[in-house]
Amino acid sequence: MSHSTISLEELVITNLGEKKFPSPGWQRNFSADGTGWHTDGDRILLCDHTAELEASLAKGEPLPSIELAGPRKEIFFNPTQTCVAIVTCGGLCPGLNDVIRTIVMQSYYAYGVRRILGIQYGYEGLDPAYGHRPLELTPEMVMNLPYFGGTFLGSSRGRKDTKVMVNRLEALGVNILFVIGGDGSQRGATDLFEECQLRGNGISIIGVPKTIDNDLMFMDRSFGYQTAFAAACHAVTGAHAEARGARNGIGLVKLMGRDSGFIACSAALATGEVNFVLIPEVDFDLEGEQGLLAALDRRLEQRGHAVIVVAEGAGQDLVPASQARLDASGNKLHEDIGVFLRDRINGYFKSQDKEVTLKYIDPSYTIRSVPAAPEDRVFCLNLARHAVHAGMAGKTGMVVARWHQRFVHLPMKVVTRGRRKVDPHGDLWRSVVEATGQPAVMKG
């Protein structure tokens, strides 16, 4: 069954937690039944789950659907009385400044919102104890932001009290808060959304999902990922040149990817210069005939040089664990697999009395702090435009995302249910294995 055979009339509306009340002073255009916006063309199928769809169809049940993003004919907030706020949380990611810029421009020019606040240093900026004052953002202030990496607003990790933050939003008179961040940030945003619903204060919480790791669920990709792996390619190419420039040269590159190997896989495929790709999703052995060290030895015998790319979360079972460490947000901090491999590889060849030249490159922070590449900039612009449309339409408790090539609204809770991984039996990993010829280091 192809989902294109199902007409839109057969779909049901997904409840995204839309408001059941109009905001003060703006009742004219709010839809009478309070359930939000219903028109044909507003929804798409949840087409990831064909089997589920077929079962539902067979039973004559309504089909699950997801709301399409885009401007609505009716809006919920009166722009002249609306205060919009933007916060960026978690690790840096190319495109953060693009999203900030477009939220400001779109709110200001497309809707006529005049009060736009930039919350500084992530959720910290919503806790008065830190003393960060919100910035009053204008189009002039954000005009040139995309030329720079990082985030104009600053970011942070670490949990803050939800009630304190909602008190602050109320005190500032914020009507719509845009949370630009990864799964942790969207969990925080869900807490804010639930607290606002409980208080009935009418504040909309809209998420714009961010991470270079590309590990957020239910979306084609996250912004910044493509730029990050393009930047990673420079490191890989450098490692390749170094490896080729020496007798028995080895280039070892550690790339970010806390629990997923998307950047490592894509950088390997894009450069075509990598011989071993080590990712968290695929265990590997170091020792033995099938292990990495022997495979590397064979590669050097055959070709005289080798390039290894390792994602930071790979091979954690091999590295002697120090005590378990978490970052301020509660994310597990991994042992340094890059340095560990460097030392083990050097040790191994020393024990074999074989001279090798290993160059170790760790470009981690340099790849995520670059300005977004043009394709990512367009993507950021569209995500931010749609986020503003959703906010002004009175949506809340949702994120904007591109899924199956369409911009959609997803309930926040859905995207924070887990982290997406490279499928060891899927197309991406299969192409990596084929392109590098490295199945020897896979376990089992």
Ligand SMILES: Nc1ncnc2c1ncn2[C@@H]1O[C@H](COP(=O)(O)OP(=O)(O)O)[C@@H](O)[C@H]1O
């Ligand atoms: N489970 C959670 N509940 C509430 N807030 C969270 C949760 N996890 C993370 N946060 C907060 O969201 C912000 C960003 O989270 P973090 O995990 O560092 O980055 P990311 O959003 O990129 O995943 C931090 O301020 C963090 O404390």
Ligand SMILES: O=P(O)(O)OC[C@H]1O[C@](O)(COP(=O)(O)O)[C@@H](O)[C@@H]1O
């Ligand atoms: O050192 P930091 O700033 O805490 O961040 C390291 C982590 O941030 C990332 O770049 C992105 O993580 P988030 O999506 O959680 O922000 C990871 O790849 C990496 O493990």
